Amino acid sequence: MDANTQWVMTGTALLGVAGGVLGSFALLRRRALVGDVLAHAALPGVAGAFLATGTKAVGPLLAGAAIAAVAGVLTMSAIARFSRLKADAAMSLVLTVFFGLGIMLLGAAQRSPGGNQSGLDKFLFGQAAAIVGRDVRVITLAAALLCLLVLLLFKEFKLLAFDPEFGVGIGLPMAAVELVFNLAVVLAVVIGLEAVGVVLMAALLVTPAAAARCWTDRLHLMVPLSGLFGALSGALGTAVSLVGPRMPTGPLIVLAATGIFVASLLLAPRRGLLARSLRSLRTRKAAQRERLLVALYDLAEEAAGAGNAPAVTAEALERRRGIPARSAGPQLARLAREGLVDEAGGTWKLTGRGLAEAYQAARSERLHLVYLMHQADLDGGMTDQGVRPAFAPEIVPQLEQWLRQHGLEPRLLPGHTAGEVG
């Protein structure tokens, strides 16, 4: 890899880190698109700086972009606060009008000596391929500064994201914190503009953070992970762009970030889509199984009490317990495979093991019932709120007493042969 590519890779990776880290907070504040808005709003500043100074030096242009972006932030707040327009409308207004103004100024800039036609292209798409050593130093400095800022103000930024009013309540200067945060975003945007351009910098402020969110909901894990994803996007995008002659780096970086997001969305262990559908499928099956076991137990208990044989038909299940026959059939077959029921001539019977399992199910169910009835007298105590409720050992005796009081204790005990009631 030649030196040039190394610069590009380093620079874009660092931009990814900055975008990812700041983007995490923006995401949690539900302001994910603020980067997009500020990136567009910076244009009049860039063009204006050029017109004012006549040079294309990085310093004045960045200063101009920063001023314009800050003006954008203030305008957004003003619109949302002082009119009946909502936050999203304020964002769109600032984005489009500032950008239009920027294009007008740019037109003037392009006509003046020193301006040229392709200026706006670079602003929109950046020229990552042209990042050189000096730029990387600037980017590194900015990225380091931003990460340091986030480390120092982590608690404050966290409060800003979750509950700014609480922060005000405990005496933190939340307005100042918000301003600092917005300035940090502006800095990241402005630094990134030259490298990857407007739209793509907006992407780096959203996509890596959204990807990190899929893996964890703990902020102190999400922020570094988001930075990592951002860095990976930069490196990956740059690497792929080496493949062909006309592969623009900026868009490839964004596509790399999007790819990481899609993979995260699908594959992340708890919050990922695959994990979730599997879990919901499992829960549904488990809940159905539990309901069926309880129904079988209740019917068997009733039959035993009346001295009848405890055989159950699918039709009885539907009529008595509301379990539709067409789904009861396959479920009963599954229980049969587990060895918990036997089938004989269209009726079903619990086996010894089946009775033991069904007893547990019914007992939990009834304990839950009395738990709900007397909840206000208890101080929590439910250890598992899933498909089969479980309770803390301290409260179980009390629950069992209530069971007896209400006449709900399960009378058909496992280990007895069918027909006997304990």
Added chain:
Amino acid sequence: MGALAPLVIILVGAQVAGACALVGSFLLLRRMTMLGDAISHAVLPGIAVAFLLSGRPQSPWALLGAAAFGLLCAYLVQALQRAGVREDAGTGVAFTGLFALGVLLISAFADHVHLDLDHVLYGEIAYAPWDLWLVGERSLGPRALWTTGGIFLLDLAAVLLFYKELKFCAFDPETAEAAGINVRAFHYLLMTLVSVSAVAAFDAVGAILAVAMLVVPSATAYLLTDRLSVMLGLAVGLGALASALGYLLSRATDTSVAAAMAVSAGGLFALAFFLAPRHGLVARWRRRRSDG
């Protein structure tokens, strides 16, 4: 054509603004303006693909292909929301991804054909009067006039036909659903209209500034009235006004017509923000003074 040229430009701008104002008003009321922004960016790969397939940037296929990508973006945002990703995050991921894809396609393949990226992004309304629709030997006039006029009529027809459903869905989607209105279908209808209008806007004012047409006149009208029908009419009117003012501004400053139109719309908004009779800042301040 020389003397009529300004009129053509203004009329094209007004029709674009009118079409976008109609659908953009509903976006505003549903707090989905950023989705309008997203769709305007997301249509780029559609234009690129259609262009690569047909060789011309202004074919009707470009319109359909681009609209399809706009709809895809809207669908992805909904799908991501169902998957647990918040709406603003999903919007950002979807449209930046699609936009990047579009830029990639154009950069990688567009050198074989003459697609001017600048044209797609900023439009060429200044040339509209001379870009004629030729059928055989006869000229039917400026092509842009027909396309933007057609889109405006399409949006107008849709809004008139489905006015009450669009209104109910925007106001209270939950109850609308309970009352039997297919809220989802109307959402995608609106998204389709936004995509189609955005694509039509490209030709005139380019992708970036199409969003201005979707949002700014509607936002201005929202501050000026309490009735939806009036708001829609005002938005169309303000769009036309912004088009005229923008043209004059661009002539005076020798800058892009499209940008000047966006800035003019912004200026009108600023006036309303401060001076609107009931909802403007001055009126609010006066009310608070007399209350307090």
Added chain:
Amino acid sequence: MAAESELALVVRDLTVAYQRRPVLKDVNLSLPEGRLIGIVGPNGAGKSTLMKAVLGMVPRLSGEVWVSGRPPAAARQEIGYVPQRTAVDWDFPTDVLDVVMMGRYGTLGLLRWPGARERELAMAALERVGMAEYARRQISQLSGGQQQRVFLARALAQDARLYFMDEPFAGVDAATERAIVNLLRGLKARGRTVVVVHHDLQTVREYFDWLVLLNVRVMAAGPVERVFTAENLTRTYGGRLGSLAHVAGASPAPLRTSGGD
């Protein structure tokens, strides 16, 4: 037992879970027509969720629902829904009459404009809630109670057979409360069925003739005199018997497990 088509609402085996936690479990209900039916229970008992699950607004883990013998999706025109007040943007550019006319949009169907008849029905509905003189008022200028009455008028304008109302009495002033009660009685007199999620035990006997006690499961369901007992309340809400017995003001009734009738 009445035939299924004569029952306003039948719910079978309904379970709704949020992540792994059941919010509603094994709910079985058969609600008769022409009654004012209250659903009460402690916070988090799933009352609003029950309503939303019946209407198909939240996904369910299991269960089936029939409205007058048909699935809810087929009976949408006959179901009126009054949600909790907060979900709407009160800055929307529309006036009171317009909101009430929205109640007719479902029946009107696509491509038809609301006309004089719709306006009449809407004004009549506004009369019944006592808001007729506010017809042209922009909705952001209304008080909380007035907003609630507008939503009720909207449901009335729909002229449905079965109404679902989610805490209509929450946070309203006394005048609005009286207006709503009169409204409910008028609906019952016309043979409509109204299902109300209610939060105030003190008024249950006065307002409803049928009651569902819900705490994740149905604890009891049936006519108010039979079901609204101190014992059932204790089972549903938990807690000391004393205050609840005072509220119920009734003698203990024999224990009943879940199930409607």
